[in-house]
Amino acid sequence: MGFIRQPITSICLTMEEKGPEDMFKLTMQGKAPAGVGSVFRSILYQNDCSFEMVKQFAHMTTSHGRHYRKTQFKRLVSLV
Numbered sequence: 001m002g003f004i005r006q007p008i009t010s011i012c013l014t015m016e017e018k019g020p021e022d023m024f025k026l027t028m029q030g031k032a033p034a035g036v037g038s039v040f041r042s043i044l045y046q047n048d049c050s051f052e053m054v055k056q057f058a059h060m061t062t063s064h065g066r067h068y069r070k071t072q073f074k075r076l077v078s079l080v
Contacts, residue, residue, distance in 0.1 A: 023036075027059075027060060028069070028073065029069070029070065029073045030059065030066045030067065030068070030069030030070030030071075030072070030073055031066075031070065032060055032066060034063065034066075036060060037060050037061045037062065037063075037066070040057055040060050040061050041061045044057065044061070
């Protein structure tokens with residue numbers, strides 16, 4: 001005879017709604033969520049955009065671009 005053990009799992013989801021101004025600020029700071037990047041990639045692919053347009057949105061479509069934007073924003077803040 002033994003104890004009956006049941007696996008216990010808990011998940012906490014925190015959802016919040018952000019306005020366009022807040023999303024723009026997060027994007028310029030390089031803190032845009034990864035889901036935004038996938039949306040932009042699909043939009044760029046569906047519209048058959050030029051290389052210049054893809055290069056313009058590189059800071060949102062890749063994790064490296066978001067990291068680069070974040071470090072550049074920190075450098076700008078430290079200079080100011």
